[in-house]
Amino acid sequence: MKLMWFHLMPYTELPADFREANPSVWVDIHSSLFDPKRAHLMYNDFMDELEYAAQCGFDAVCVNEHHSNGYGLMPSPNLIASSLARRTTDTAICVMGNSLALYNPPTRVAEEFAMIDVISGGRLIAGFPVGTPMDTCYAYGTNPSQLRQRYHEAHDLVVRAWTETDTFAFNGRFNQQRYVNIWPRPIQRPHPPIWVPGGGSVETWRWCAEMDYVYCYLSYYGYKAGRATMDGFWAEMERLGKPKNPYQAGFLQFIGVGESRQHAFDLYAEAAEYFYGRCLHVDPKWATPPGYTSEGSQRAGIESQIRKAADSNVRGKSTGERFASVAREMEAIVDNGYVIIGSPDEVAEQLREVAVNLNVGHLMLLLQYGNMSKDLTRYNTKLFAEQVMPKLKDLHSGWDDRWWPKPMDASLRAAVPAFQPRLAAE
């Protein structure tokens, strides 16, 4: 079982009346709410937290990409990842990921990911999300009618750039490049493992199954809502006659560990309510650019609503409908399974169920969320690492994780000296 520590990097000082006073946390969130000097401290806290998670023994640290977003301060996760490559030694670095269609040329992603892979000695997990409507179509102005076609073409270009030995011409529908020849080349051969975060579309299940990529469901709505999506992926795998190796799946889950359930409830309520209340306050007008959702997924959604199927809670709902129906009070947040809380034993027990029921070998854990302080984040992280992690490591041990980074031999890797500022007196 792999336990991965994920940071969204939320701005932690959105005002208490944010929901009432602002239309959206995303796309048109007002610049007056952003204080760069406060954000200086936030970024440095967040990077400390990621490094701390690595020290505590998490298998990976994870970062992701958002634009014009008050709960995701990483327009470029690659910048954070490159710093982590220097400040960690053996932990995998999961960039989850780069939204391929936003890069022109997409060769840029092949280059930057290769840089991170080389600097880190082969520890990169390369995540390729399509990206949310807010990030891609609105904040970045990408045409929703071409987004998926551009994504797939960019994927083909990046993989070729990593694997072809000679300079080649790329003659794509949207990208033409006469001389593709990236330097550096990734350490991991044929290329870093590719993981794909999906939102429950049939096409993405099939694509991951066929390409032998890891399918990840990065939902903020927990294991109860995530069940249908992961079941859909495994049903597709079965249909294609593929083994149901849990390591071909990843799942995101919010966690709060305390001494007891009530202790955890009290500790994490503020941060969770900040996240679900303020951070997920997204104007639904940003949620449905036409063409973003494939016609196949629209069809599946409409049909599931007609059937009133159990999975219509999340699948078949537009992003906007999901945001509108989010629980925002701690009681409901916990009841709905958005955040798993409890004593170490209780959290371990629930996560075992998640990992088994969803058949997931990679759990991406959010142990910082909302305005959680650095102290509480460290407490949550340490308690999880010391008392929850050992109870989960044996899960899925009969399977081989073929999708984990294969770094250089540690003895061959560069020694990275700790930073030692010169004393003023020198």
Next chain:
Amino acid sequence: MSEPETLTVDVNGFPTRIWRKGSGPKIGFLAGFGGLPRWVPFLDELAKTRTVIVPSVPGFPGGDRGHSVLDSHLDWLLAVRELLEKADLAGADLAGSSVGASLAAEVAALWPAMVRKLALIAPFGLFDETDPPTDPWAQRADAVPGLMVNDPEIWKALKAVPDGANSVEWPIEQVRASESAARIFWPLGNTRLEKRLRLIQAPTLLVWGEHDKIMPRSYADKFAAGIAGKTEVRVIPGAGHLAELDKPAETAAAILAFLG
């Protein structure tokens, strides 16, 4: 209101619907945002004295998934020209609304012999950052009817699932129409049509709904100033962006009077 004759032609491998009704000199019509999922009274008004011919814009209702292979603006314009030719509209009068009006203007600019006289209802294609159009794709679903027409019930009736229609495919087709428009005009609606307006020689009527909430009235003057041919601006009282839906008789009368 009787049903039109329906023909199907092939455009880039996609079956594309052409409606035809009436008699007299031909007039083509290219639909506005959202397309025409059903025949509308405005077309009957035109058919009283004209042979009205309505080819579906690729991706609009009746246009199948024709938009999905159109990547560049040139792809779009060639597809529309081919469509007009196959609809037997070469050299005829041409009207269009909103999205379709922009395409009609393009055809008149690039291939002047294709269009005798032109009538444009609140066309897309320009962008003035001091007076930007409303973003039709960044709206809550319940706001769309009131933006497209002055009387939201007209839009709702246009888009309602007809008896006997496939209740799954119908809403997907309506999303597809919006996607098709996005494929041409995302994100600003600006196709740099401004550069080509001077190539339009055809006499051109610019029709604007009095209460257009999508395309500001100032764009009528921009089109009029840019077009080389003689222009005239007509405002339709009580109409919204898709004036032909709000005020079919008045809009048709204004167009027919101009075309002569």
